[in-house]
Each structure stands twice: as structure tokens, then as C-alpha cells.
Amino acid sequence: xxxxxxxxxxxxxxxxxxxxxxxxxxxxxxxxxxxxxxxxxxxxxxxxxxxxxxxxxxxxxxxxxxxxxxxxxxxxxxxxxxxxxxxxxxxxxxxxxxxxxxxxxxxxxxxxxxxxxxxxxxxxxxxxxxxxxxxxxxxxxxxxxxxxxxxxxxxxxxxxxxxxxxxxxxxxxxxxxxxxxxxxxxxxxxxxxxxxxxxxxxxxxxxxxxxxxxxxxxxxxxxxxxxxxxxxxxxxxxxxxxxxxxxxxxxxxxxxxxxxxxxxxxxxxxxxxxxxxxxxxxxxxxxxxxxxxxxxxxxxxxxxxxxxxxxxxxxxxxxxxxxxxxxxxxxxxxxxxxxxxxxxxxxxxxxxxxxxxxxxxxxxxxxxxxxxxxxxxxxxxxxxxxxxxxxxxxxxxxxxxxxxxxxxxxxxxxxxxxxxxxxxxxxxx
Numbered sequence: 557x558x559x560x561x562x563x564x565x566x567x568x569x570x571x572x573x574x575x576x577x578x579x580x581x582x583x584x585x586x587x588x589x590x591x592x593x594x595x596x597x598x599x600x601x602x603x604x605x606x607x608x609x610x611x612x613x614x615x616x617x618x619x620x621x622x623x624x625x626x627x628x629x630x631x632x633x634x635x636x637x638x639x640x641x642x643x644x645x646x647x648x649x650x651x652x653x654x655x656x657x658x659x660x661x662x663x664x665x666x667x668x669x670x671x672x673x674x675x676x677x678x679x680x681x682x683x684x685x686x687x688x689x690x691x692x693x694x695x696x697x698x699x700x701x702x703x704x705x706x707x708x709x710x711x712x713x714x715x716x717x718x719x720x721x722x723x724x725x726x727x728x729x730x731x732x733x734x735x736x737x738x739x740x741x742x743x744x745x746x747x748x749x750x751x752x753x754x755x756x757x758x759x760x761x762x763x764x765x766x767x768x769x770x771x772x773x774x775x776x777x778x779x780x781x782x783x784x785x786x787x788x789x790x791x792x793x794x795x796x797x798x799x800x801x802x803x804x805x806x807x808x809x810x811x812x813x814x815x816x817x818x819x820x821x822x823x824x825x826x827x828x829x830x831x832x833x834x835x836x837x838x839x840x841x842x843x844x845x846x847x848x849x850x851x852x853x854x855x856x857x858x859x860x861x862x863x864x865x866x867x868x869x870x871x872x873x874x875x876x877x878x879x880x881x882x883x884x885x886x887x888x889x890x891x892x893x894x895x896x897x898x899x900x901x902x903x904x905x906x907x908x909x910x911x912x913x914x915x916x917x918x919x920x921x922x923x924x925x926x927x928x929x930x931x932x933x934x935x936x937x938x939x940x941x942x943x944x945x946x947x948x949x950x951x952x953x954x955x956x957x958x959x960x961x962x963x964x965x966x967x968x969x970x971x972x973x974x975x976x977x978x979x980x981x982x983x984x985x
């Protein structure tokens with residue numbers, strides 16, 4: 557009997573695309589699914605070969621790395637900028653996209669949770685998704701495990717689908733943040749995660765058993781198989797487990813107990829846990845010190861670790877997201893979305909003060925520009941830019957240089973102050 561041919565998922569997708577490509581206005585009827593992290597396995601006894609995806613969050617190192625990266629990106633300020641004809645950039649403070657991307661993308665969640673979910677999906681599954689409704693009215697996070705896609709055989713464009721969507725979603729409506737080569741780190745590095753889970757399972761079972769690895773009950777008496785089983789069951793019931801730990805055993809019938817315990821330091825239990833934690837941190841490019849690994853680092857070394865995390869881990873992710881937003885939200889315009897990576901300094905007042913002092917001294921920023929970044933009101937005379945030499949306005953630099961050439965000696969501090977006073981009205985004009 558001839559077997560019935562079956563269509564591939566791509567054939568099914570293409571048939572759906574052909575039936576819906578005439579009218580994409582149906583996109584506003586798309587059902588927005590909900591999603592939450594529900595592990596499909598338990599901590600102990602899970603099928604170790606499938607221990608990836610959301611299950612891997614049960615490993616403390618994976619959870620720490622994913623939350624560290626996702627929370628760091630979600631906590632950064634996001635601005636909408638316009639590129640002017642002269643190449644300078646100016647902020648667009650009242651943009652609707654700024655509100656969606658930095659405050660509330662939809663009525664179900666705020667921007668912090670929105671970016672946290674997308675980035676964490678990309679870190680766990682290899683890609684994070686968000687659906688943009690027509691006219692940029694709302695943006696919804698979509699669980700990565702529910703999104704599939706296929707290529708239109710005629711145009712080569714991608715169309716996406718998720719449960720509840722009446723029609724395939726054209727690629728221009730889908731924000732897709734990809735990990736390296738769109739690969740799931742938890743799946744490609746499954747061997748490392750399996751090792752970490754085995755160590756975790758061993759430690760849990762070891763302490764559940766009262767810190768004992770097992771032992772041998774022996775006797776010189778001849779016992780039947782049933783009697784041996786009864787003795788073993790009685791021993792396990794009375795003297796094993798956390799509730800029976802350190803209980804005094806009274807043996808009769810000529811029994812002798814020989815423990816098969818091996819000190820944890822001999823099997824290098826802690827060293828193995830440390831090694832797998834460092835390996836997982838290396839996968840996500842997070843310095844181990846930043847996820848709680850004690851390595852005896854000094855304060856100066858820790859600052860270098862933070863810089864390494866910012867430059868080696870956060871900046872590539874920020875670049876990925878900014879370019880994808882440029883393609884999907886602002887394509888063909890002079891607008892762009894930009895994460896303010898400098899806002900990571902907000903919690904470090906000392907580093908922030910040094911950073912601003914350097915920019916003020918070199919004339920890069922004015923006092924009022926610094927105050928605006930700190931959420932403070934402008935002050936009179938704070939729009940002038942100064943340089944470190946005598947702290948005179950930039951508008952007085954030509955006069956200062958001229959005085960050196962003509963007189964052969966630089967002006968005094970009083971003369972520099974007079975020049976600054978003379979340049980004030982010109983600067984205001």
C-alpha cells in the first residue's frame with residue numbers, strides 16, 4: 557500500500573503565507589499570548605540530556621549570568637536621537653517610540669520587564685522576540701519557545717507564527733534579538749551544563765542522606781535472601797536520611813556495618829563546583845567575580861572586571877539590539893534608538909564624578925549638560941564650555957592665544973578673568 561505523503565512545516569507555512577499575503581491588515585487581530593517560566597523537570601532526577609532552555613535556570617551559575625546580563629541592559633536609559641544634516645545628534649524627548657521602549661511598551665508590562673524577557677530569551681534559547689502592532693501603537697514580548705518561522709519561497713522574506721496568530725507575521729513587524737549565530741547557549745554547551753547538574757544532584761543526594769555515601773552490612777550468620785532484604789530495609793528506614801543523621805545504631809545478630817564514605821575534599825567536590833561555575837560564566841562572557849565567585853580580587857581588580865563585563869559582554873548585546881531597532885522601527889528615517897551605556901555609572905558616585913570632571917575640564921560638556929544628565933535644573937551661566945587652562949570660556953581662547961603671540965607672555969589670571977567677562981555676552985549671543 558502506497559504511503560501517504562506528508563508536508564513539511566515549511567510547506568505548511570508557505571501555504572499559509574500564500575493565503576494571507578494579499579492582505580496584511582489582519583495583523584491587528586493577532587492574539588497576544590502570555591508566557592512564564594515553568595520548569596519542565598525537577599532539580600533532582602531530571603532527564604540530564606534535556607537539561608537546557610528554561611530548565612538550565614535551576615543551575616545557580618546560569619541563573620546568575622542570565623539575570624546579570626538581562627537586568628543590566630534593562631536598567632539602562634534609552635533615548636531616541638535624530639541625526640542632523642551636519643552630523644550632530646539631538647535627542648527627541650517627546651517621541652512615542654521613546655515612551656514605548658523606555659516606559660511602557662504595552663498595557664501588560666513595563667519596559668524593564670520587556671527588555672529583561674527579550675534578552676533572557678536570547679541568552680537561553682538563542683533568540684528573543686517582540687511583536688510590533690501597526691502604526692507602532694504597542695509592542696509585545698513573545699515567548700521564544702512559541703515562535704517559529706519560515707521563508708517565503710517566492711520573495712525570500714521571513715514570516716513568523718506563534719500559537720493564536722490567525723496569519724503569519726511579516727518580518728517587518730517582528731523584532732528579533734539573536735545570540736551568537738542564533739544558537740542557544742544552553743543547548744550548544746549542554747555537556748558543561750550536564751556536568752554542573754551531576755555535581756548539583758550529587759551534593760543534594762549526599763546531604764539528603766545525612767552526609768553518608770552508603771555502606772556495607774555484613775554478618776557471619778547464614779541468612780536467606782528475604783532476611784537480607786529485611787535487614788537492608790530496616791537499616792535504610794532507621795538510620796539513613798536527613799532525619800536520621802547522627803543517630804546511634806545498635807546492631808544485633810552478628811551484624812557489622814562498614815561505611816563507604818569518602819571525604820568530599822578527596823573527590824574535589826567544591827573544586828568541581830567552582831570549575832563548572834567558571835565554565836558557565838565563560839559561556840556567557842561574565843567575569844566570575846560578578847556572579848558571586850570569591851576570588852580574592854581587590855577593589856581595583858573588581859573595577860577592571862566591571863569594565864571587562866561592560867565592554868566584552870554588554871556592549872555587543874547593546875549593539876545587536878540598537879541595530880535591530882534601527883531596521884524595524886526607524887528604517888529610512890534619521891532617527892535611531894540608543895541605550896545610554898554611561899547610565900551604568902549611576903550607582904557609582906565616585907566614578908561618575910571623575911567622568912564628569914574630565915569632560916568638564918576638557919570643554920566636552922557644559923555644567924548645564926551635566927546637570928541635565930543628573931536630572932537637575934539648569935543654572936545661569938552654566939551653558940559655557942570651559943577648558944582646564946585658567947578655566948576660561950572657549951570663546952576667549954582666540955584672544956588668549958593672540959596675547960601670547962603679540963606680547964610673548966601669557967595673560968595673568970586677572971586678565972584671563974577679564975577676557976572671560978568680555979566673552980560672556982558674546983557667548984550668550
